[in-house]
Amino acid sequence: MTIDIAYSEYLVGENPLSELATEYLDLLLRSERRIASQLILDTVNEGVDVKDIYLHVFQRSQHEIGRLWQTNQVNVAQEHFCTASTQLIMSQLYPYIFSTERNGKRLVATCVGGELHEMGVRMVADFFEMAGWDTYYLGANTPVKSILESIEAQSADILAISATITFNVNATMELIDAVKASSVGKSAKILIGGRPFNIAPNLWQTVGADGFAMDAQQAIQTADDLLS
Amino acid sequence: MNTQSTPKAISKNALEAYRSAKNVIIEDVVSQSLANKEQIQQHGAEADKLIRSGIQFTMDMLESAMTVGAVALLEDQLTWASDRLPHDNVAPEHVLARFRICRDCISKNLSDAYAAEIVPFIDWMIARQNELMKDDA
Numbered sequence: 001m002t003i004d005i006a007y008s009e010y011l012v013g014e015n016p017l018s019e020l021a022t023e024y025l026d027l028l029l030r031s032e033r034r035i036a037s038q039l040i041l042d043t044v045n046e047g048v049d050v051k052d053i054y055l056h057v058f059q060r061s062q063h064e065i066g067r068l069w070q071t072n073q074v075n076v077a078q079e080h081f082c083t084a085s086t087q088l089i090m091s092q093l094y095p096y097i098f099s100t101e102r103n104g105k106r107l108v109a110t111c112v113g114g115e116l117h118e119m120g121v122r123m124v125a126d127f128f129e130m131a132g133w134d135t136y137y138l139g140a141n142t143p144v145k146s147i148l149e150s151i152e153a154q155s156a157d158i159l160a161i162s163a164t165i166t167f168n169v170n171a172t173m174e175l176i177d178a179v180k181a182s183s184v185g186k187s188a189k190i191l192i193g194g195r196p197f198n199i200a201p202n203l204w205q206t207v208g209a210d211g212f213a214m215d216a217q218q219a220i221q222t223a224d225d226l227l228s
Numbered sequence: 229m230n231t232q233s234t235p236k237a238i239s240k241n242a243l244e245a246y247r248s249a250k251n252v253i254i255e256d257v258v259s260q261s262l263a264n265k266e267q268i269q270q271h272g273a274e275a276d277k278l279i280r281s282g283i284q285f286t287m288d289m290l291e292s293a294m295t296v297g298a299v300a301l302l303e304d305q306l307t308w309a310s311d312r313l314p315h316d317n318v319a320p321e322h323v324l325a326r327f328r329i330c331r332d333c334i335s336k337n338l339s340d341a342y343a344a345e346i347v348p349f350i351d352w353m354i355a356r357q358n359e360l361m362k363d364d365a
Contacts, residue, residue, distance in 0.1 A: 070308060070311050070312045071311055071312075071315075072312075072315035166289045166292050166293065166301045166302075166304065166305055167285070167288035167289045167291065167292045168292070169292040169293075169295070169296060169298075169301065170291060170292045170295050173295070173296075195304070196292075196298075196301055196304075199300050199301070199303075199304050200296070200298040200300040200301055201300070203296060203298055203300075203301075206237075206296045206297075206298070207296065
């Protein structure tokens with residue numbers, strides 16, 4: 001089956017892995033998940049950094065899938081299949097992700113309550129693992145109480161919070177207020193990311209976070225800066 | 229209101245009043261939207277469910293944007309909607325009409341003082357939606 005879709009500049013333009021990203025997304029849209037998986041594994045085994053795969057293939061293809069659904073070029077089922085496939089393929093990279101020596105720092109990473117888009121914060125957690133952190137990834141839609149308990153139980157240095165949909169900004173503020181009012185707020189720094197914070201300047205400060213990152217790579221540096 | 233002006237974040241009291249009245253406002257907006265048969269007939273039996281979810285989304289989005297005083301959040305959602313909603317058989321003029329109904333219902337269901345804080349955000353949305361419609365014309 002030929003994929004007759006014109007991909008955006010974000011996927012195929014200034015992307016150091018544009019050919020790979022295009023081939024990967026073509027395979028997923030043709031429902032060829034197994035071949036897509038092997039493509040990624042082969043690419044990693046040939047020496048391409050897993051972090052580059054995350055940033056330039058997975059992140060960009062996820063963004064593109066969202067755009068394709070927005071413009072009605074793929075349907076909801078296709079979007080869900082592509083997302084689920086990428087999550088599965090990310091899991092297959094875990095032998096590479098968990099191979100770094102530990103640095104003693106600890107992260108709890110979560111979507112805010114009500115937020116279902118978890119891929120971004122999952123990537124952040126994996127980047128932290130690759131940087132030697134111990135990470136406790138909570139996934140989507142986690143209640144405030146559970147997040148507070150996790151920060152305490154894990155002795156987290158950093159809480160990374162993700163919100164993708166605009167209307168979850170309020171829930172983000174409420175979570176940050178709850179963390180700062182609790183005993184764990186004295187020790188854990190709060191790092192925030194997600195689309196609302198990428199598009200509204202200084203929104204991360206308005207909601208009370210300690211730091212902000214546009215992507216998983218930047219999140220590591222920001223976290224290190226917060227703890228220095 | 230034009231889109232060059234940026235409303236300030238609303239007060240905690242206005243936010244509390246908005247949240248308390250939100251369900252009533254949503255019911256009011258949905259009811260008035262469904263009364264416009266020409267704008268909903270294409271949705272058939274799904275009209276109530278679709279309109280309701282759209283209005284809920286709008287009110288939730290508005291709440292977040294007003295709380296932090298960030299119209300960039302509204303801009304992003306309106307731009308997104310202009311690409312997506314026509315594929316769901318929701319025309320841009322329907323969106324505009326429902327924003328105007330939202331404005332009226334908010335003014336009706338809140339005190340003048342609280343409505344005065346909130347309505348500038350809806351006015352911004354109405355102005356921006358008009359701009360987007362002109363761009364697409």
